Amino acid sequence: MIGQTFETFYETQILDKINNLHTSPLAIITTVLDLVIVIFLIYKAFKMLKETRAWQLLKGIAVLIVITLLSGYLNLTILNYVLTSVMSYGVIMLIIVFQPELRRALEQLGTTNKFSRFLGIDQDLNAKKKENIYKIAIAAVELSNQKKGALIVIERDIKIQDITATGILMNSEISPQLLVNIFEPKTPLHDGAVIISDNKIAAASCMLPLADDKDIARELGTRHRAAIGISKESDAIVVVVSEETGKISIAKDGTLIADVREDVLKKILIKNLITEPIHTSKSKKSNEKKEKNS
Helix, strand or coil, rough: HHHHHHHHHHHHHHHHHCHHHHHHHHHHHHHHHHHHHHHHHHHHHHHHHHHHCCHHHHHHHHHHHHHHHHHHCCHHHHHHHHHHHHHHHHHHHHHHHCHHHHHHHHHHCCCCCHHHHHHHHCCCHHHHHHHHHHHHHHHHHHHHCCCCEEEEEEEECCCCHHHHHCCEEEEEEEHHHHHHCCCCCCCCCHHHHCECCCEEEEEEEEECCCCCCCCEEECCHHHHHHHHHHHHHHECCCEEEECCCCCCEEEEECEEEEEHHHHHHHHHHHHHCCCCCCHHHEEEEEEEEHHHHH
């Protein structure tokens, strides 16, 4: 069924377009543009999937498609019927299985960060962001020294108002003293996560979704599972301080970077939170190439 569908598309669409190339120079331009866009989208899709847990599942689906095609060519009627029946519902299955990844990708497409970066609008925010990163790092180190558990979620492009709404709204300026005080044991706000949005402490005592993956280490506590959970469902960066060990960890893209020092914490946060204008990043790359060549 898959082979027949592609063959029909090939005969009716692709061959017609190739045959019409000689009739108009515009047809050549649009065909090249069409191919470039398709290749770019495929590349981006594979790059996005490779950074998620969906990559292994995608490889399994690719194997299933190959077996389906082979069973058709080898006239394995029963096997081909079973596999094609399964593949008929493949799109619905993919949407269900990849729902978190698809939602995240569509949310990122809806953000304006790329355009603001291109125009250089966010340059004025970088100084403020960097200042707040140092404040968060100071608070994390202080909480680590005192072995006070903490969970600080830093919102990026994907907005998480639904998570913010589960806590106590604050809309306060970021300060190390306030962050340390929020996570003081036996105080009303210490249980839950702090959400930092638009360079402010948006809310405290927020409830986060817990990661339930079987491959997550059993020794990880609720804070670490919550950090991994929200980092999977959004592009947020999460700083976690363990109450038992005092170690600082960072959750990003569903992975946990454990036991980081203060300088490493700052570097990771700056790298992921500070956006450079496109012309600046290009000039940096060209300078790096010149240095390598010299």
